[in-house]
Amino acid sequence: MNTNDFSSSSSSSSPSDRRIGALLRHLTAGTDADRVSSVFASPTSGVAGGSVFAHLVQAPEDAILGVTIAYNKDPSPIKLNLGVGAYRTEEGKPLVLNVVRKAEQQLINDRSRIKEYLPIVGLGEFNKLSAKLILGADSPAIRENRVTTVECLSGTGSLRVGGEFLARHYHQKTIYIPQPTWGNHPKIFTLAGLSVKTYRYYDPSTRGLNFQGLLEDLGAAPQGSIVLLHACAHNPTGVDPTLEQWEQIRKLMRSKGLMPFFDSAYQGFASGSLDTDAKPIRMFVADGGELLVAQSYAKNMGLYGERVGALSIVCKAADVAGRVESQLKLVIRPMYSNPPIHGASIVAVILRDRNLFNEWTLELKAMADRIISMRKQLFEALRARGTPGDWTHIIKQIGMFTFTGLNPAQVSYMTKEYHIYMTSDGRISMAGLSSKTVPHLADAIHAVVTKAL
Amino acid sequence: MAMRIRNLASRRTMMMNSSPISGLRSMSSSWWKNVEPAPKDPILGVTEAFLADPSPDKVNVGVGAYRDDNGKPVVLDCVREAERRIAGTSFMEYLPMGGSVKMVEETLKLAYGDNSEFVKDKRIAAVQSLSGTGACRLFADFQKRFCPGSQIYIPVPTWSNHHNIWRDAQVPQKTYHYYHPETKGLDFKGLMDDVKNAPEGSFFLLHACAHNPTGVDPTEEQWREISQLFKAKNHFAFFDMAYQGFASGDPARDAKSIRIFLEDGHHIGISQSYAKNMGLYGQRVGCLSVLCENEKQAVTVKSQLQQLARPMYSNPPLHGAQIVSTILGDPELKSLWLKEVKIMADRIIGMRTTLRESLEKLGSPLSWEHVTKQIGMFCYSGLTPEQVDRLTSEYHIYMTRNGRISMAGVTTGNVGYLANAIHEVTKSS
Numbered sequence: 001m002n003t004n005d006f007s008s009s010s011s012s013s014s015p016s017d018r019r020i021g022a023l024l025r026h027l028t029a030g031t032d033a034d035r036v037s038s039v040f041a042s043p044t045s046g047v048a049g050g051s052v053f054a055h056l057v058q059a060p061e062d063a064i065l066g067v068t069i070a071y072n073k074d075p076s077p078i079k080l081n082l083g084v085g086a087y088r089t090e091e092g093k094p095l096v097l098n099v100v101r102k103a104e105q106q107l108i109n110d111r112s113r114i115k116e117y118l119p120i121v122g123l124g125e126f127n128k129l130s131a132k133l134i135l136g137a138d139s140p141a142i143r144e145n146r147v148t149t150v151e152c153l154s155g156t157g158s159l160r161v162g163g164e165f166l167a168r169h170y171h172q173k174t175i176y177i178p179q180p181t182w183g184n185h186p187k188i189f190t191l192a193g194l195s196v197k198t199y200r201y202y203d204p205s206t207r208g209l210n211f212q213g214l215l216e217d218l219g220a221a222p223q224g225s226i227v228l229l230h231a232c233a234h235n236p237t238g239v240d241p242t243l244e245q246w247e248q249i250r251k252l253m254r255s256k257g258l259m260p261f262f263d264s265a266y267q268g269f270a271s272g273s274l275d276t277d278a279k280p281i282r283m284f285v286a287d288g289g290e291l292l293v294a295q296s297y298a299k300n301m302g303l304y305g306e307r308v309g310a311l312s313i314v315c316k317a318a319d320v321a322g323r324v325e326s327q328l329k330l331v332i333r334p335m336y337s338n339p340p341i342h343g344a345s346i347v348a349v350i351l352r353d354r355n356l357f358n359e360w361t362l363e364l365k366a367m368a369d370r371i372i373s374m375r376k377q378l379f380e381a382l383r384a385r386g387t388p389g390d391w392t393h394i395i396k397q398i399g400m401f402t403f404t405g406l407n408p409a410q411v412s413y414m415t416k417e418y419h420i421y422m423t424s425d426g427r428i429s430m431a432g433l434s435s436k437t438v439p440h441l442a443d444a445i446h447a448v449v450t451k452a453l
Numbered sequence: 454m455a456m457r458i459r460n461l462a463s464r465r466t467m468m469m470n471s472s473p474i475s476g477l478r479s480m481s482s483s484w485w486k487n488v489e490p491a492p493k494d495p496i497l498g499v500t501e502a503f504l505a506d507p508s509p510d511k512v513n514v515g516v517g518a519y520r521d522d523n524g525k526p527v528v529l530d531c532v533r534e535a536e537r538r539i540a541g542t543s544f545m546e547y548l549p550m551g552g553s554v555k556m557v558e559e560t561l562k563l564a565y566g567d568n569s570e571f572v573k574d575k576r577i578a579a580v581q582s583l584s585g586t587g588a589c590r591l592f593a594d595f596q597k598r599f600c601p602g603s604q605i606y607i608p609v610p611t612w613s614n615h616h617n618i619w620r621d622a623q624v625p626q627k628t629y630h631y632y633h634p635e636t637k638g639l640d641f642k643g644l645m646d647d648v649k650n651a652p653e654g655s656f657f658l659l660h661a662c663a664h665n666p667t668g669v670d671p672t673e674e675q676w677r678e679i680s681q682l683f684k685a686k687n688h689f690a691f692f693d694m695a696y697q698g699f700a701s702g703d704p705a706r707d708a709k710s711i712r713i714f715l716e717d718g719h720h721i722g723i724s725q726s727y728a729k730n731m732g733l734y735g736q737r738v739g740c741l742s743v744l745c746e747n748e749k750q751a752v753t754v755k756s757q758l759q760q761l762a763r764p765m766y767s768n769p770p771l772h773g774a775q776i777v778s779t780i781l782g783d784p785e786l787k788s789l790w791l792k793e794v795k796i797m798a799d800r801i802i803g804m805r806t807t808l809r810e811s812l813e814k815l816g817s818p819l820s821w822e823h824v825t826k827q828i829g830m831f832c833y834s835g836l837t838p839e840q841v842d843r844l845t846s847e848y849h850i851y852m853t854r855n856g857r858i859s860m861a862g863v864t865t866g867n868v869g870y871l872a873n874a875i876h877e878v879t880k881s882s
Contacts, residue, residue, distance in 0.1 A: 051720045051746045052654065052689055053599055059756040062763060086546060094544040101541060108540045114516055114526045118735045120497060153766035169488050187764040235821055290484055304547045305771035316483035326491035329711055334584035334617035335590055341735035342772035
């Protein structure tokens, strides 16, 4: 499925028309025209006794999650999963942080804990601590009570709730997302009721940032448009702007009243420093302007499956923040009523405790350092093999993923001949590599690059 | 003019006060300044108000969360044991988009039966959901996408969030008669008329048992008649089952309405929640299932449900699902759970009896028969909004303004106080 396939809308069509159009394109990828028309079959078309959903066609496998499914099916002993972005140790095992285990124990031992409904906005203490984590403990926006934070289901949930809020209350219903971006982004915002456009981001010829193109595209965006920004460790490319480039982006966006919507899925995971990875966001907050930020604890606290995240909206004034929160509740209540308690409780235990917090920063740095080390090792291995081409992007890119620059044919070959699994856009998860498996990957890359494919 | 000068002055102040790195004209006002304060949720707002009340006599019979006879929230023993077993063992990896396969399997057994042919034939498309709300919302979004011209028939009254859910899914709503204010029971004739008059192939939301907020359920015979009429009209039945086990104390009995529809050959949808019957409220664990014609269709429908879940939350939370799997997958723990559910249901049934008797002893001029006829967590008292307001302002008793009393909040300690207060505000009726 082409993850860049989504509607480019005309401003005259209604949001629901655009949604239907986008959904139709999404559903009909790979199907023939006959089945297209049946998507709109009458609700009473179910023959007496038959199902009203008989006309459905099977949805395509999710591109990213499908990689792991294929990997699991492969019987080869040398198979390597560089697909989904979940951290693995040097031994190739999932990792539960020590601080998380300690927090779990604390929660278990506290018999007075009950599991009642959280408020719609989630665990209050978690919300406050999350805002401090991303905006900085000394953030003027927090001091002035201008931030509203709601617990959401990890990054996905935070983006969706933020998107729905924007679709209802913001005057501009178009969001610009970078080209490329995480495959789920366009789907999230489309279903939230926004219309999705792109801005240039990745330059395949340099395997770095197309900064000129980015500035041009954001400069051409209508006043007030929403812009999705990856706070750090861009997914899938690993290419981040420098701080100087961020400053230029900030100036441009503020001059055009463009609304920043940050996706922060890797704070601390990219550089190893929580503050460094939050710097772009804090630069925007420092100028007194407004923004949204979606935070995830999936990777940096290893809480993937517990679905822990937060949406923060930085407003100009405290009373505005209060009203914004009340409207966020109206988005959340009909979606899932209130967020899950377990993961947020673990996070709160860790963030509120000085010792646990410090221990966490060390464990976080260790994960980031291992990934950086894998980058170095892979780069060295390719250099040692004399693999043609410039592979410096492997060490220049940051975070969990490397955009190798390999094309779908090459990726397919690597899977078939070397049992190496990655998404077809050539994105590899560095977290899935170890010192033992780097040589195997380097051999495979060398093979496909030197072959005529 | 003065306004413009003030605005200009405030803009300049903003610029002077903003960081030296801003360098640009900053907008003087928020993009959100026109955002209206949203109304408080009618149900969850009650507990907020209750918590803010300093009175030592206050009673919360608002939100439907179970309380023991000391008015304390309860964590079931089976849940504590399951958590003890889980702690330290989970790798917290992502669940699949459709959630925990094991948890879904066990959950389908509860709704469809232990030896369901539909389970055996793999005809059920099922995904783990964010409790009952999440299951309803996922179904509503699914209904909108694949039956875009359809609407949903919702009973009057119903849980207030049902309206919000289908509205946000952009599915038009109609209502059907359900509660009979005069009898404080079921308006069966009104219900059947509405079912008959609805266009062929309409979608209906049904409460499987322990109707929220009224506690009024159709009898078994009435369910059979409803099912037959649904067949004649080719309607789609979507069951919201949030209280299985909690109504009568017997999960199989509480699923009777669903079993009747299954026997009659309907292709139904079901929302199931573990919030109340396993006390897992804040874990947000439930299940959405859709019965299909065959396995292929079930695979297809499931794949499309996942397409709706992915841009909403990617995959559902792990912890609650692990608790459910651990309990239902272990015969001893499952047996303990069934015992504990029965204790909760029995306590509520006992409180209904006591409340009714207390009101009758006080010499109330009204009939309180409905208190014991109704079933489940809620009693639709028949109190007017004005009477409810008096209960709150004069007696510090908190309930939703539709007169819905959460029986789970009634204890031997407060039932006398509650009965007296109700009597006081209604005796001149």
